[in-house]
Amino acid sequence: MNWRVKALWNLAEAFGVIRPVRDQTYPKDPNPEHWKTINGSHVHMDKNGNYDGGAGGKFNGRHHYGPNWRQKAALMNRLTAALHKGIKPQNVVPKATNQGNNGGKSRNGAIINTGKGQNPKPREPSSMGEWATELKKYGADVNFSKINDKVGMANAKEIYEVISENPKIANFINKYGVIVDAKPLGGAHGVTSYYLNPTFGKIRITLDQKSHDSIEAAEKRADLYEKSGFKMPCDKAHAPHYTESHELGHMIEAIVCYERLKNATWVTSKEFKQETNKIKREIIKCAKDIDPNTNFRNYKQYLSDYGKTNPREFFAECYANYRCGKANILGKAIGLWIERWNKNV
Structure with missing residues (x-):
C-alpha cells in the first residue's frame, strides 16, 4: 500500500466508512420484525422504530446516513481509485482437479505425503x-x-x-x-x-x-x-x-x-x-x-x-x-x- 492509499485509508477510517458488515447466525432478539438490513448488515429497531443496535454492536449510521455523507462518498470514490491503481493483480489459483489422481500434489502444486501405488491418495x-x-x-x-x-x-x-x-x-x-x-x-x-x-x-x-x-x-x-x-x-x-x-x-x-x-x-x-x-x-x-x-x-x-x-x-x-x-x-x-x-x- 503506497503512501497515497495509506493516507486515504486512514482518512476513511476516521470518517468511519470502511467498517465491516457483520452477519450473525444467532441474533439475541429472535423476532425478525425487529431487524432490518442496512448495507448488508442486521440492525435492530426499538419499539418506536428507531435504530438502536446491531451491525456487530457498531451501528452508527454509516455510509449513506448521518452528517458528512457527501464527503464520505467522495472519499470512497478517491480511495477506490487509489486502491485499484496501487494494488497489483495477483496470480489466480487454477481450476480444481481430482486431488486423488494428481500424482500426490495439492491443487497449487505443493507436494503432500502419499502412500505407494499408481494413483496414491494424498495424506x-x-x-x-x-x-x-x-x-x-x-x-x-x-x-x-x-x-x-x-x-x-x-x-x-x-x-x-x-x-x-x-x-x-x-x-x-x-x-x-x-x-x-x-x-x-x-x-x-x-x-x-x-x-x-x-x-x-x-x-x-x-x-x-x-x-x-x-x-x-x-x-x-x-x-x-x-x-x-x-x-x-x-x-x-x-x-x-x-x-x-x-x-x-x-x-x-x-x-x-x-x-x-x-x-x-x-x-x-x-x-x-x-x-x-x-x-x-x-x-x-x-x-x-x-x-x-x-x-x-x-x-x-x-x-x-x-x-x-x-x-x-x-x-x-x-x-x-x-x-x-x-x-x-x-x-x-x-x-x-x-x-x-x-x-x-
Missing part, C-alpha cells in the same frame, strides 16, 4: 498446524487454537473442501484472502464480517469459542436445532462444522455480490438487498428444475425458521444443509446453483 493433515499450513497456500489464514482440536480440524477440512471444490471461490481467496478464527462471541455461534468492496479488507469468519468446545456439544446442538425447526437438517458426522458451513454461505454470497456489482464504486443497501433477493429466486428456480412440484409458494416447507428471516440467511442455511450430509430439495438446489455459477465464467 490428510493430522493436526491443526498441518491444516493451517495447507490452507495458507490457498490464501486462508486459519487459527483455531482456542477451540477443541477435533472440532477445529473438522472445520479446517470443511474450509479446504469448499475452497478446493469451487474455482471461483479459490480464485477470490487467492487474490483477496480470508481470515477464519475463534473467540468468545456471547450470543452468536458464528459471525461473518466483510466490507462492501473486497479491496478494503479480508472477509473474516469467527466461530464462538464456547459453543465449539467439543464434538459432543456440536452434535447435541445440531440435533436440537433440527428437531425444533430453527436450523436445517444436519447429519451427525457434519455437526461440528454446521455453523462454519453457514458462515461460509455468507462468504460465498458476498463473493457473488462482489462479482455481480463489480462496476459499482459504492454498493448501497438497496443494491445489495436486490442482488440477494435475485439469488434467492435463482435457487428456488433450481429447486423447481430438480422437482417440478417445488415452487415459490411452497418452498418454505423445506426451510429452517432462521432461513426465513431474510434472503441472506436463506442462502446461508441452504448452503449449510447442502454441506452437512442431509440435503433436502433446497440444499440440492443451492448445490446445483453453485455448480452453474462456477461454470459461468
